[in-house]
Amino acid sequence: MHDHNRRQFLKTAAGATAALALSAHLSPAGAAVPPTAQVNTTGLAVTDAEVTVGDLHSKTGTMAISETGSIQAETLAIEQINAMGGVLGRKIKIIYEDGASDWPTFAEKSKKLLVNDKVAAVFGCWTSASRKAVLPVFEKENGLLYYPTFYEGLEQSKNVIYTGQEATQQILAGLDWVVKEKKAKTFYLIGSDYIWPRTSNKIARKHIENVLKLQVVGEEYYPLGHTSFNSLINKIKIKKPDVIYAIVVGGSNVAFYKQLKAAGVTSDKQTLLTISVTEDEILGIGGENVAGFYAAMKYFQSLDNDNNKKFVEAFKARWGKTAVIGDVTQAAYLGPWLWKAAVEKAGSFDVNKVAAASPGIELKTAPEGYVKVHENHHLWSKLRIGQAQKDGQYKVIHESGLLEPDPFPKGYQ
Amino acid sequence: MSPSEIGGIIAMQGFAGLSLFSVLLLMALGLAIIFGQMGVINMAHGEFMTIGAYTIYVFTTTAATYFPAFAPYSFLVAILGAFCIAFAAGYLAEYLLIRHLYRRPLDTLLATWGLSLGMQQIFRSTFGAKEVSPVIPEWLLGSVKPTEAIDIPINGLFVMGLTVLVTATVFLMLFKSRWGLRVRATVANRMMSNAAGINTKKVDRLTFAIGCGIAGVAGAAFTTIGSTGPTSGSLYIVDAFLTVTFGGAASLFGTIASAFGIAQTQSISEFFMTGSMAKVLTLLVVVTILMMRPQGLFASKVRR
Numbered sequence: 001m002h003d004h005n006r007r008q009f010l011k012t013a014a015g016a017t018a019a020l021a022l023s024a025h026l027s028p029a030g031a032a033v034p035p036t037a038q039v040n041t042t043g044l045a046v047t048d049a050e051v052t053v054g055d056l057h058s059k060t061g062t063m064a065i066s067e068t069g070s071i072q073a074e075t076l077a078i079e080q081i082n083a084m085g086g087v088l089g090r091k092i093k094i095i096y097e098d099g100a101s102d103w104p105t106f107a108e109k110s111k112k113l114l115v116n117d118k119v120a121a122v123f124g125c126w127t128s129a130s131r132k133a134v135l136p137v138f139e140k141e142n143g144l145l146y147y148p149t150f151y152e153g154l155e156q157s158k159n160v161i162y163t164g165q166e167a168t169q170q171i172l173a174g175l176d177w178v179v180k181e182k183k184a185k186t187f188y189l190i191g192s193d194y195i196w197p198r199t200s201n202k203i204a205r206k207h208i209e210n211v212l213k214l215q216v217v218g219e220e221y222y223p224l225g226h227t228s229f230n231s232l233i234n235k236i237k238i239k240k241p242d243v244i245y246a247i248v249v250g251g252s253n254v255a256f257y258k259q260l261k262a263a264g265v266t267s268d269k270q271t272l273l274t275i276s277v278t279e280d281e282i283l284g285i286g287g288e289n290v291a292g293f294y295a296a297m298k299y300f301q302s303l304d305n306d307n308n309k310k311f312v313e314a315f316k317a318r319w320g321k322t323a324v325i326g327d328v329t330q331a332a333y334l335g336p337w338l339w340k341a342a343v344e345k346a347g348s349f350d351v352n353k354v355a356a357a358s359p360g361i362e363l364k365t366a367p368e369g370y371v372k373v374h375e376n377h378h379l380w381s382k383l384r385i386g387q388a389q390k391d392g393q394y395k396v397i398h399e400s401g402l403l404e405p406d407p408f409p410k411g412y413q
Numbered sequence: 414m415s416p417s418e419i420g421g422i423i424a425m426q427g428f429a430g431l432s433l434f435s436v437l438l439l440m441a442l443g444l445a446i447i448f449g450q451m452g453v454i455n456m457a458h459g460e461f462m463t464i465g466a467y468t469i470y471v472f473t474t475t476a477a478t479y480f481p482a483f484a485p486y487s488f489l490v491a492i493l494g495a496f497c498i499a500f501a502a503g504y505l506a507e508y509l510l511i512r513h514l515y516r517r518p519l520d521t522l523l524a525t526w527g528l529s530l531g532m533q534q535i536f537r538s539t540f541g542a543k544e545v546s547p548v549i550p551e552w553l554l555g556s557v558k559p560t561e562a563i564d565i566p567i568n569g570l571f572v573m574g575l576t577v578l579v580t581a582t583v584f585l586m587l588f589k590s591r592w593g594l595r596v597r598a599t600v601a602n603r604m605m606s607n608a609a610g611i612n613t614k615k616v617d618r619l620t621f622a623i624g625c626g627i628a629g630v631a632g633a634a635f636t637t638i639g640s641t642g643p644t645s646g647s648l649y650i651v652d653a654f655l656t657v658t659f660g661g662a663a664s665l666f667g668t669i670a671s672a673f674g675i676a677q678t679q680s681i682s683e684f685f686m687t688g689s690m691a692k693v694l695t696l697l698v699v700v701t702i703l704m705m706r707p708q709g710l711f712a713s714k715v716r717r
Contacts (some may be wrong), residue, residue, distance in 0.1 A: 060534060062644045064542035193689045220690035225648045228436065229430030230569070231683035231691075234422055238414065251648045254544065254640030262566030262638070263425075264556045274578025284640050288554070365616045 003169060008171050028262055033089030039348045044143075045118040050121070051090040053078070053339075054097060054113035056124030067126045069280055069329035070148050071318050074123045080314070087340045088349070103133040104107070109276045110134040114141040117330055120349045121146065123335045126328070128152060128195055133228075135159025138394040144351045146335030149328050150275070150297070152199035153407040158355050161338060162378045163371075166333040166407045167300050170275050173383040173400040174296030175207055179214065181398070182271050186217045188241035189247060190232070190256075193221035197247035198230050200275065210411070217241050222248070228400070234265045244272040249266035253319045267292020278326025279392060287392040298393040299330040299368040311367035322393065330367050336410060337363055338373065339377045370402070378405030421562025426684055432569040434676035435576035438669060439634060440649045441656035442583060443627035448657050450600050451512060451620055454522045457529035458653055459646025461625040463536060464502055465495035465632030466641040469538070469586040471549040479687075483673070485550040492575075492633045499629025504622040511621060512614065536643040544642035553637055568637035575634050579627060584665065586623075596620055600663065659699050663711025670710050675699065 013230060036048050045052035055074055057067040078092045086092055093159050097109040113119045114137065119134050121144045125131045128151050138145050145160045146364040160352050187208055191197025201219060217239045220232065225400035236244065248256045253276065260266075272293040279301050287377065301312060301324060311333065316323055337384035338361055343349055361373045373396040380402050386394025432696040443494065447455045476484045483714045494526055506528060514521045556564040587593035593634030598606040607613055632646065639645065658674060660667030678698055704711070 047691075058544075060537065062647075064537060065544055065642055065644075068542040173601060209699065220687045223692050226688060226692075227648055228429075228433050228680070230432060231426065231567075231680045232688065234426050234429060237425075238422055249708035251544075251640040251642065251645055254546075255638060258568070258638055259566065262556055262568045264558070280543060284546055284642060286546035286549070 017298060031334055037182045039088055042121045042350050043118060049090060050093050051087060052093045052095060052117060052119050054119040054122040056096050056109055056122055058101040059098040061085045063101040063126055069326060070332035073329045073333035074336055076315060076318050077333050081336055081340055087343050095345050099130055103129050106130040107133045107137055110137045114143040121339050129337045142351050144354060148332035148335060152196045156213060156376050156407050161358060163334045164328060165381055166378055166405050166408050167203050168409045169403045171200055171204050172207055173275060177385050177398050178273050179212055184242035184348055186215045186241045187243050187245050188236055188239060189219040190218055191221050191244045192224050192249045193251055200247055201378050224250055226252050229256050229259045246272060246274040247276045254285050257285045262290045279324040280326035287390040290388040291390045293388050295386050296383060297327040298381045298383055299323045300396055302393050303396060305369060307365050309365040310332040334366055374405050376405060376407055378407060380404060424563050428565055430677045430680040433680050434673050435573040437656050437676050438650060439531050439576045439631040440653045441668050441672055444653045445510040445622040445665055447621055447624035450596055456522060456526040457532060458628055459650035460529045460532035461499045461628035462632030462649060463646035464499045465629035466636050466645055467540060468495040468498050468642055469633045469636045470545050477548045488550050492630055495629040495633035500622045500626030503625025503669045507621040509620045533643045544640050546635045547641060549637055572634050579630060608624040659709055663713040664711035667709055667711030673696045692699040
């Protein structure tokens, strides 16, 4: 017992000396590096030279298709930040964990990152199911998660920063555009059968019926992985909707568009608006099968601005010439930059201080243009409409103003 | 709606049912041979289909890049390639893994499931985690229009034609060839076949490999209607097992009848209700019939 106390005393003393010595230490950029004891009061994995963060996505399993892009974007952002001198004079070290497309594994790995590794922040998750699985862990262990996917909303947590759009940002402006530009009167809503498409279509239906005073002629859900859509396509042919509003995901997505094309439902005869087909998905679907259809997202790889040109160039230099960048990949890229800005504003790595400092953070260097963190931890962002091209890219044909995130929209639930 | 439009919808809906029938039959044929004739629960069936899909991807993209003149026909050659590669992979899997587990069905189930996970990761490491799209030749895209109101998808016709061809070949081989005779003898009575001088081990290996090869052809054909990715095969595995089990494991006729029944139930119910409910109804029908006839639609005539 006595021995233990003595050891602890020595440790504290050593720490204090190190802290004193540090106040004189300079970062590569020449600015003074604040002592570790000052920027880390909660026992995070922060040393004088290094800060550790976690990266938690599915490298294996079904979801690897989608999450690979996010891992690449986060890695790139962190490498760029390190090349600029890191955060508060400390280089960022990444611990990668594989959620393996399995939600309990996500929860377990997040616990490992927060409890054993004491990471200062985690960039990760893709599906809502994985986010819901890790949320209690992040709230209990007081971690900080940057979540990149556009999602259904209805959630807000002190411990999560949502860098993708919530449903109203992605849906309302897109529907307004299609009504104005295409004079649409009737809609057919289609989705894969799980929470995101169902919640999104619920919001879409309320907007179409209550706000726009137009008509929904059909609303249908198909099991994940469903591969035969011929009966559905016949029903669409009977109802003749002005717009097909599609939120089909995964392997079903490819089958859906290939079969639409084969049944003669192409963009010259039918308007289709989707919120689930990014450039990543077109790789699998094939550009010729979606050419002419519209997507509503906040980011397209073809966006014409200087930030984006630099980003696309850096991404291809790092991950190969053939790499494509979808909406979520860009949102994942924002995570580390938003965290860096918040840490510097707070002058600390402590989760409470970083979370408190986050609202109001602006990012003028974002590839999508400009984003700002809202009080509710979502981002102010724009919505774009892109028209799919044969080469697998989107042509941006419309851009909204800056949209306020509203994860709990009144009148839409 | 005009009468001609209604007629068109009815015709297209009829085709949708037949199209689904041929998809189910094609995916289940390979499994029917392996599971039905050999009793091996091959959980990696979907991954052998994926081998076929990736073969198409490699063949067609290579052809499109290096031999553009040959590109429109590369698809047909690639299907043969898919059979050969899946056949070889199946042969190897039988030799290394399956043959040690013939008398332990539950262990085979676990082993082939492990095999499927391993194969998925191999696809992922080789071709990347993201889905790819093979170059589908122009002549396979779009639809034929017998009248103004009817669109018959060409890829559906193609899958249908291929299914007829493969099914007929399997039947010919099973009932007219030496191999077929030996397979049927082995299924009927292994001991007796051994005693009569049939090398049943060789028969097993060949049967397994042919089943896998047919899975490869199915996977190749489905690139025209579905996705090509590391886990694409898992989209089909449940339906394939459903079709074979419902039909009665050891009967090829049963597989055909069950594919037809499931396809019609599903496509008709999908037309009148939403997709998820149609699936529920189809499964309910299958489960109810299996409760009354646990041996499936067509019971095997094998003496147990």
